[in-house]
Amino acid sequence: MKPGKALTLIVIAQFLGTSLWFAGNAVIPELGEILGRSELTGAVTSAVQFGFISGTLVFALLSIPDRFSPSKVFLASGFLASTFNFLITILPLHFESLLVLRFLVGFFLAGIYPVGMKIASDYYEKGLGKALGLLVGALVFGTASPYLVKALGYQLSYQSIFWTTSGLALLGSFLVGFGVPDGPHRRKSPKFDWNLLPRLSQINSLKSAASGYFGHMWELYTFWAFVPALIFWQMQYAPGTGQNAIFSFSIIGIGALSCALGGFIAEKVGSRSVALFSLIGSGICCLYLWILPQNAGGLGVVFLFIWGILVTADSPQFSTLVAQATPAEYRGTALTLVNCLGFGLTILSIQWTEWLIAVLSIQTAMGLLSIGPILGIFLFKKFQKKEALSRGLSR
Known part of the structure; x- marks a missing residue:
């Protein structure tokens, strides 16, 4: 299969699959009313x-994306994630069951997002920054899409x-599982290797790219989680209203454009500069928020x-740097x-920020997200x- 066609299908499937990510957030006011909880x-x-x-x-740890066909891993993961998401609507709704099922959705999203990037890297040795820019852009748009669904059909139930x-x-998983074969640059890892992770930790270029990515992640999902607030x-558009939903969709979704545009710019100036x-x-x-008036x-x-x-624009470029720093078979x-x-890091950031908002203010709490980028x-x-x-010494 030609790389362009494969990438198109992966991008579409990534968008469809990652729509699961913030589906719960888009209906939090309704779920909170049903469960009798003011903050979810x-x-x-x-x-x-x-x-x-x-x-x-x-x-x-099991090297699943390298030991098994990544397209089939994507298919199985998408099927299971969509199933657990669907079960929320047919099982008795309790706070505990909601969290367990959303946990399982997240668990199998692990076979969609990073595995989608792995498939793309198997098709692109050159131009990976542009490819991942489009791919992560699809994730961003997929993340924002539940807010769009909510905005267009405000009276729709959480079900x-x-x-x-x-x-x-489910549709996305079928597109990749049955429509995208393994890429020509794939190097299968023949067996499980306990020494792999220690070896990866010795690659300074990998640690450099990962560090930038971690700083980005400290900020990203907390920003997304509290966009409605x-x-x-x-x-003054309250969370749960149509006006709030359309602005939430637009502010999160515009990051899809910056990811894609950043990928094209990276072709000219390099992924490092864009990131x-x-x-x-x-x-x-983050810092400007401290002086922005209400x-x-x-x-x-x-x-x-x-x-x-x-x-969002740095995410695909840091992932590109991670992929470029790593041997193809790993x-x-x-x-992943x-x-x-x-x-x-996003869990720590979200929980810490939610606590700070309660004791200080949203302005102060969100401004402190600057710790991550710094x-x-x-x-x-x-x-x-x-x-x-190390390269200089090795010459």
Whole structure:
């Protein structure tokens, strides 16, 4: 199969599959009313994140994306994730069962997002930054899509949202599982190797790219989780309303365009430059929040859109740097492991920020997300210098 056709199918499938990610967040007001809980954002978001972390850890430790056909892993994972998402609508709804099922959705998303990147890297040795820009853009748009469904059908029940996203994810899994064969550059890892992870940890260029990615992840999902609250802070559109949903979709979804555009720019200036520019820019947005007044009108709206652009554009480029730093036969494991650790940080960030919002303010709490980009940039450059030094000594 030609790389362009394969990438098109993967991008579509990635969008459809990742619509599961924030399906619960789009209906939190309704779920909270049914369950009698006033605040579900942190718990529901973290359940999916913790599931994804657990799934990526298992997939990485067992080297599943490198030992088995990644297309078939994508198919099985998409089928199971959509099934557990659908079960929320037919099993008795309790707080505990909701979290367990959202955890299982997250667990099998581990076979969709990083495995999709692995498949793309098997088709593209050159131009990977552009390919992953389109692929991560699909994830961003998929993440935003439940808000669009909510905005277009405000009276739709939470069941309808879960039915819709489950159907989309199932379709996506079939597109890759039956429509995309393994790529020509795939190098199968013949067996499980306990020494693989320690060997990967010795690659300074991999640690550099991963550090930047971790700083990005500290900020990204917390920003996404609290976009509805930021919209209320700036525009007084309450979470759960149609106006809030359409702005949430737009602010998160615009990141899909910046990911794609960043991929094309990376073809000219390199993935490193795009990743660092975006990470620095989003860190500045965090700091600017401290001086942005409440209800700033058009200024507040424009600021949130700029943040939505910058907060995502570095993700595919850091993933590209991770893939380029890793031998081909271990690329799937490296991508999955870095995703695992990065998403682990999102749980800490979301829970910490939710606590800070309660005791301080959303302005102060979200501004402190700048810690992630600052540390990410520092460690990125530190390990990059070590890599340059080691190369100089080896000559």
